[in-house]
Structure formats: C-alpha cells, structure tokens
Amino acid sequence: MATGRTHRPATRSRGIPEATVARLPLYLRALTGLSERSVPTVSSEELAAAAGVNSAKLRKDFSYLGSYGTRGVGYDVEYLVYQISRELGLTQDWPVVIVGIGNLGAALANYGGFASRGFRVAALIDADPAMAGKPVAGMPVQHTDDLEKIISENGVSIGVIATPAGAAQQVCDRLVAAGVTSILNFAPTVLSVPEGVDVRKVDLSIELQILAFHEQRKAGEEAAVAEAAAAAGAVVPPVRAAGNGRKGPDGDMPAVMPA
Amino acid sequence: MATGRTHRPATRSRGIPEATVARLPLYLRALTGLSERSVPTVSSEELAAAAGVNSAKLRKDFSYLGSYGTRGVGYDVEYLVYQISRELGLTQDWPVVIVGIGNLGAALANYGGFASRGFRVAALIDADPAMAGKPVAGMPVQHTDDLEKIISENGVSIGVIATPAGAAQQVCDRLVAAGVTSILNFAPTVLSVPEGVDVRKVDLSIELQILAFHEQRKAGEEAAVAEAAAAAGAVVPPVRAAGNGRKGPDGDMPAVMPA
DNA sequence: TCTTGTGAAGCTCTTCACAGCA
DNA sequence: TGCTGTGAAGAGCTTCACAAGA
Incomplete structure (x- = not known):
C-alpha cells in the first residue's frame, strides 16, 4: 500500500x-x-x-x-x-483545496477520479505570485495569502498538500487553523497535527523503495555476494567510529573504502 | 495507507x-x-x-x-x-520506466525524490505518436512500440504505470512479458500478474474516500439524520427490487425517489 | 545511569469452515 | 442446492515492560 x-x-x-x-x-x-x-x-x-x-x-x-x-x-x-x-460519506459533496500547484498539484487538479466520487476541487492555491491567476485545469490559481478566506468561504474540510517538503508543515498548520480536519499529504515529510485531524500520506519514492526491497530478494540469495561487491562501488559507505562486534545478518560495512 | x-x-x-x-x-x-x-x-x-x-x-x-x-x-x-x-537494495542502481506520460506521468518524471534514492528514470513511454520525441523532464518521450526493446536494453525490472485505466492491463502484460518484475500502478484498476511479479498501487481517489469516511464521522452522530436527508437529494438512490427486511445499521434506502 | 534489544501479552486482521437461509 | 453471514482459529503486528549491556 x-x-x-x-x-x-x-x-x-x-x-x-x-x-x-x-x-x-x-x-x-x-x-x-x-x-x-x-x-x-x-x-x-x-x-x-x-x-x-x-x-x-x-x-x-x-x-x-x-x-x-x-x-x-x-x-x-x-x-x-x-x-x-x-x-x-460519498453521497455528499466534499469541497477540496489543493495547495502547491507544481507538476504534481497540476496533475491532481486535472485528475478525473475526484469529481466522479463526490469530491469537488474548490480551489487551487500556490505561494508563487507568478502563478496567481494562471488557469490550471480550467481554474485560476489563487495565492496563499487568501488561504484562510478560501477555506472558510467554501466550507472546505479536506486539504491536499502537494508543496515541497519544506513548506508542508507551515501549509498544514494554516489549513488546520482555518478549519481543515483531513489532510492528504504528498510532501515527503512527517506532518504533526493536533488531535482530531486526520492525515494520510502518499509518498511515491517510498513505494518504489518497497518494490526495490522485494526486487532485490528475487535477484536471488546466491547472487547476494556479487551484489554486495558491486554495492561497495555504487555508494560510499561510511566508516564506523569503532569497529566493534556487530551482529548484522550479513554484509557488515566494508572496512576499506574505495577511492 | x-x-x-x-x-x-x-x-x-x-x-x-x-x-x-x-x-x-x-x-x-x-x-x-x-x-x-x-x-x-x-x-x-x-x-x-x-x-x-x-x-x-x-x-x-x-x-x-x-x-x-x-x-x-x-x-x-x-x-x-x-x-x-x-x-x-538502494545501494544499487534501479533503472525505471514510466509508461503513460500524461499529467501524472510527467509529474512523476519530474519528481526529484526518485533520483536521490538510487532510482533512475531510464525512459518515458507513451502510446500517443504526437508525444514521441517531445522532451519531458529533459528526456525524449518514446513510443510504446519500442517498449520491449527499451526494457531489455536498459535492464529494467521496475515499471511505473500512469496510463488511463483502460490501457493499464495491456501495458502491464507487455512490461511483464519483457521482463519487468515489479510494478507501481497509478491507474485505478486491478492488475493481474503472474506469480513472482510484485504490484503496488497508488490510488489518489481511494485516499480521499478514506478521509471522507472519517470526516463524515467527525461531523457527529447527532447530525447523521440531517445528513441522510441531504444525501437523498444529492444522489439518486436505486430502488430495491424487493423491499424485504434488511438489517443495515441505519439509513436503509429511501423508498421514494426524488424526481 | 541510560538506552537498546526482546520475550510475552494483547490486539487487529485474515482465513477457515459451516450453519443459516433464500 | 447455492451462496451469504459469522463464530472460531490462526497469523501478524503492536505495545509493554524489563533484562542486558555500554
């Protein structure tokens, strides 16, 4: 998942x-x-x-x-x-705001799967003044300054965060303060929210990492040794401060770093 | 999740x-x-x-x-x-192909979180001939006809499907036949794959629906009656063939349909 | 003294297998 | 007869609480 x-x-x-x-x-x-x-x-x-x-x-x-x-x-x-x-709860209408109209935010705005399920994109919000007024998915992007006003006027309770990681917590805080109680977070960061607010996260890179884990397994246990050797060249492994007895299953860190 | x-x-x-x-x-x-x-x-x-x-x-x-x-x-x-x-398995390089370069596919191609974790976008593939050759994220889009060739030449074992639902299974079959053994599926459809192939799915609309479920709860049990009334107007509830004794927790379907 | 590592307990979810009912 | 609905058993995951060890 x-x-x-x-x-x-x-x-x-x-x-x-x-x-x-x-x-x-x-x-x-x-x-x-x-x-x-x-x-x-x-x-x-x-x-x-x-x-x-x-x-x-x-x-x-x-x-x-x-x-x-x-x-x-x-x-x-x-x-x-x-x-x-x-x-x-899909028999009622859920106005949703999308904050952060980059590539992903724009893709979400254009995504047809929302409208067909009772979700209505009420507003697109971005912090970049250059974006303000520009139409995305047939809807003008609004500036972050108006976030609180947009939330309350539209009775929005669900917010989607598609900003860079650095801006996510701040946006989250403002959404929550304005009355949003459910958040779908696409930014690769952990959001902290008060009791009573739901957060669900979607992290594209995490999904790939989980696949990579299983993919690595399939490559075969017998090839593990060869892989470890290749890995030593692919990344620079950090040197342990004190090389004392670890009991990892296999592949302790290489003692010698490749130049 | x-x-x-x-x-x-x-x-x-x-x-x-x-x-x-x-x-x-x-x-x-x-x-x-x-x-x-x-x-x-x-x-x-x-x-x-x-x-x-x-x-x-x-x-x-x-x-x-x-x-x-x-x-x-x-x-x-x-x-x-x-x-x-x-x-x-992130100490090795994982070439990845993205199939379906619409809004979402393009957003994924531009997503920075992949490269930083050992994932390398090896190719962008789309079925639309008009897309072929067009640069997305600094990379020319290639046509689906060359899918098998691209997979094998790049040693790709992880594929990302960002096509419309209708095309997903067919793309999946071709990816698998060409040697892909892990698939990240963004299309809102259930993929069937042979034993040994991993599929993970990300469905944006499903996430929102789960939030809506909890959001509905927060609205308060005491407001449930009012909500049910509003719901009757929002969607057209189907008529049961035989109105026999159902034992749903509450809100059986309205017997009278609004015109 | 402070924090890890881990048996054991408790909880949630899944699967089984069949009684109940149309 | 056929398929649903569900107790009961089983598997997996989380949390507790504390022994082990730096």
Missing part, C-alpha cells in the same frame, strides 16, 4: 475496522464497473475477483455494514453501490 | 515483516535529514519522533535487521543509513 495512517489509534469507527474501510473504495470501484455494464447481481466470489481480494474477506467486510446480500443469490449491485457510498 | 500489497502472501521475506519493510523508507528519510545536519548519533526516541512512529516499534523494527545500536547511547546515524539502504 502506498500510504499509511497517521494519528489515529487504529480503533474501529462505529465498529468498522480500518482495514475494511480501506477496501470499501475498491469494492465501490468494482461495483461501479458492474453497474455501468448493467449487471444486476454479483456473488462474493465474482466481486472479490474484480476487486482483487478473496471472497471470505469481502463477505466479512460487508458483514460490518449489515446484511446486504441474499443467500443463494448474491448482492444487488445498485443497492450495494448506494450502501457503500453512503457509508463512505 | 495510500497503497496496498498485491499478490504476495504477507509472509516474511528473510525474516523481515512486511510492515517493517514499509517503514524502513521512513526511517531512512529521517536519518538522511539528520545526516545532512551532521548529527552523529540518535536515540530510538528521537528517531521515532522524526519518523512519526513510536519508539518501541522502531526498536523492534531495527531488531529484525540486526543489533545496530549501542545501549545507553543510541544509533550511529551514518551506519544506520548505510545498513537500511543496503537492506532496501
């Missing part, structure tokens, strides 16, 4: 486990696809396959919402779409 | 739990920050705060890597940076 919870004691909100909540959007997407193809009902097995999970998990997940299926038949697609949408 | 594992039986790779692997990049980022400020050593408490986790978890995580700390003192920053980098 590309993201991680922050500042929420993994406790169940009204009995629904966090892990289940995180999968509801997946089910919803699969169901929307079925709905568009006018499929009336679907079994847990079929829906699970479409969502990429196993059917026991799906049934367990749905059991937290209520008994929305019919034994021997399956689930009514339209009915389930409605129930999950309602559970996720 | 912005992301999710796919196709990997949450089993430990060489004894390191998945949850720990997912946090190593976080620790690495915090350590890199300390390293740049020339901090020589750090305690589990301090590092945990910088990474946004608690110290017991951090110590447990590190214990899977080996005994890299000094009791009564803490951890040597440089040494730990090296060990975690090595564990994640």
Whole structure:
C-alpha cells in the first residue's frame, strides 16, 4: 500500500475496522464497473475477483455494514453501490483545496477520479505570485495569502498538500487553523497535527523503495555476494567510529573504502 | 495507507515483516535529514519522533535487521543509513520506466525524490505518436512500440504505470512479458500478474474516500439524520427490487425517489 | 545511569469452515 | 442446492515492560 495512517489509534469507527474501510473504495470501484455494464447481481466470489481480494474477506467486510446480500443469490449491485457510498460519506459533496500547484498539484487538479466520487476541487492555491491567476485545469490559481478566506468561504474540510517538503508543515498548520480536519499529504515529510485531524500520506519514492526491497530478494540469495561487491562501488559507505562486534545478518560495512 | 500489497502472501521475506519493510523508507528519510545536519548519533526516541512512529516499534523494527545500536547511547546515524539502504537494495542502481506520460506521468518524471534514492528514470513511454520525441523532464518521450526493446536494453525490472485505466492491463502484460518484475500502478484498476511479479498501487481517489469516511464521522452522530436527508437529494438512490427486511445499521434506502 | 534489544501479552486482521437461509 | 453471514482459529503486528549491556 502506498500510504499509511497517521494519528489515529487504529480503533474501529462505529465498529468498522480500518482495514475494511480501506477496501470499501475498491469494492465501490468494482461495483461501479458492474453497474455501468448493467449487471444486476454479483456473488462474493465474482466481486472479490474484480476487486482483487478473496471472497471470505469481502463477505466479512460487508458483514460490518449489515446484511446486504441474499443467500443463494448474491448482492444487488445498485443497492450495494448506494450502501457503500453512503457509508463512505460519498453521497455528499466534499469541497477540496489543493495547495502547491507544481507538476504534481497540476496533475491532481486535472485528475478525473475526484469529481466522479463526490469530491469537488474548490480551489487551487500556490505561494508563487507568478502563478496567481494562471488557469490550471480550467481554474485560476489563487495565492496563499487568501488561504484562510478560501477555506472558510467554501466550507472546505479536506486539504491536499502537494508543496515541497519544506513548506508542508507551515501549509498544514494554516489549513488546520482555518478549519481543515483531513489532510492528504504528498510532501515527503512527517506532518504533526493536533488531535482530531486526520492525515494520510502518499509518498511515491517510498513505494518504489518497497518494490526495490522485494526486487532485490528475487535477484536471488546466491547472487547476494556479487551484489554486495558491486554495492561497495555504487555508494560510499561510511566508516564506523569503532569497529566493534556487530551482529548484522550479513554484509557488515566494508572496512576499506574505495577511492 | 495510500497503497496496498498485491499478490504476495504477507509472509516474511528473510525474516523481515512486511510492515517493517514499509517503514524502513521512513526511517531512512529521517536519518538522511539528520545526516545532512551532521548529527552523529540518535536515540530510538528521537528517531521515532522524526519518523512519526513510536519508539518501541522502531526498536523492534531495527531488531529484525540486526543489533545496530549501542545501549545507553543510541544509533550511529551514518551506519544506520548505510545498513537500511543496503537492506532496501538502494545501494544499487534501479533503472525505471514510466509508461503513460500524461499529467501524472510527467509529474512523476519530474519528481526529484526518485533520483536521490538510487532510482533512475531510464525512459518515458507513451502510446500517443504526437508525444514521441517531445522532451519531458529533459528526456525524449518514446513510443510504446519500442517498449520491449527499451526494457531489455536498459535492464529494467521496475515499471511505473500512469496510463488511463483502460490501457493499464495491456501495458502491464507487455512490461511483464519483457521482463519487468515489479510494478507501481497509478491507474485505478486491478492488475493481474503472474506469480513472482510484485504490484503496488497508488490510488489518489481511494485516499480521499478514506478521509471522507472519517470526516463524515467527525461531523457527529447527532447530525447523521440531517445528513441522510441531504444525501437523498444529492444522489439518486436505486430502488430495491424487493423491499424485504434488511438489517443495515441505519439509513436503509429511501423508498421514494426524488424526481 | 541510560538506552537498546526482546520475550510475552494483547490486539487487529485474515482465513477457515459451516450453519443459516433464500 | 447455492451462496451469504459469522463464530472460531490462526497469523501478524503492536505495545509493554524489563533484562542486558555500554
């Protein structure tokens, strides 16, 4: 998973486990696809396959919402779409602001997946005066000075931070002070927020690093020695102050640094 | 969590739990920050705060890597940076291709966080002939026709998919056939891949939906009734074929549809 | 004295397997 | 008969609390 919870004691909100909540959007997407193809009902097995999970998990997940299926038949697609949408709070309109209109911010502004789920981009905000007024995704970029005004006038409770890491905490503080209580953070930094504010983070580089970890494994344990040798040339390993007995699994730091 | 594992039986790779692997990049980022400020050593408490986790978890995580700390003192920053980098496979160079150079693909191509972690964007690939040759992030976009050639010539094992949902599976199949074994998927679709191929997904809209779920809770249980009423106007709820006894927690579908 | 490293306990999530129901 | 809904078992992860050791 590309993201991680922050500042929420993994406790169940009204009995629904966090892990289940995180999968509801997946089910919803699969169901929307079925709905568009006018499929009336679907079994847990079929829906699970479409969502990429196993059917026991799906049934367990749905059991937290209520008994929305019919034994021997399956689930009514339209009915389930409605129930999950309602559970996720998508039956209402969520105005969202995006702060930091660089490459990523602009991409987010143009991303179609938001509008189709009840999220409305209410404003684009950037600190660069040169950006002010410039249209992005058919919408003029506004200056950070007006952040508080924009938040309150639009009743925004969800903010997206796509600024450089250095500006993120400051932007976060201003968003929170202005009344935002949920933040999606794309900046590669840990945000600290008061109790009651939710932060979710997406870090593109972290995802790649996790892939690299597994990729390294696949390369084979028997090739590990050769890899360690190559690695010594790729980065400059730091010298340990005192070379005392470490018990790492293998590959202690090379004692001699390559010039 | 912005992301999710796919196709990997949450089993430990060489004894390191998945949850720990997912946090190593976080620790690495915090350590890199300390390293740049020339901090020589750090305690589990301090590092945990910088990474946004608690110290017991951090110590447990590190214990899977080996005994890299000094009791009564803490951890040597440089040494730990090296060990975690090595564990994640970041001491080697990872050529990466990005397929689908739309807004998001271009943002990824320009993203600085990759290069600093051993990831090198080896090629940008797009299906649109009009894009071919156009420079993005100082690099000419290449056509999908050459995908297989690009993969093999550059020894690419990690691919990033930033295409529309409809094209993702096809691109995925070609990447896998050409030798890619790790995929980071930004397209809002479930990819099916053969055994041995890792897929991680980042879905921006899913993150917002999870935030909306919690946001809805904060609005207060007492306001739930008013919300349900508003919801009835916001979306057109489907009519149940047979209105038999459902036992959802509350808010069964409205029986009367608004015109 | 101070901080790491780690068994053990507790908690959450997943999977199993089958009773319950249409 | 077929598929849902769910207790129970199992696996994995987090947190506690303290022994070990610099």
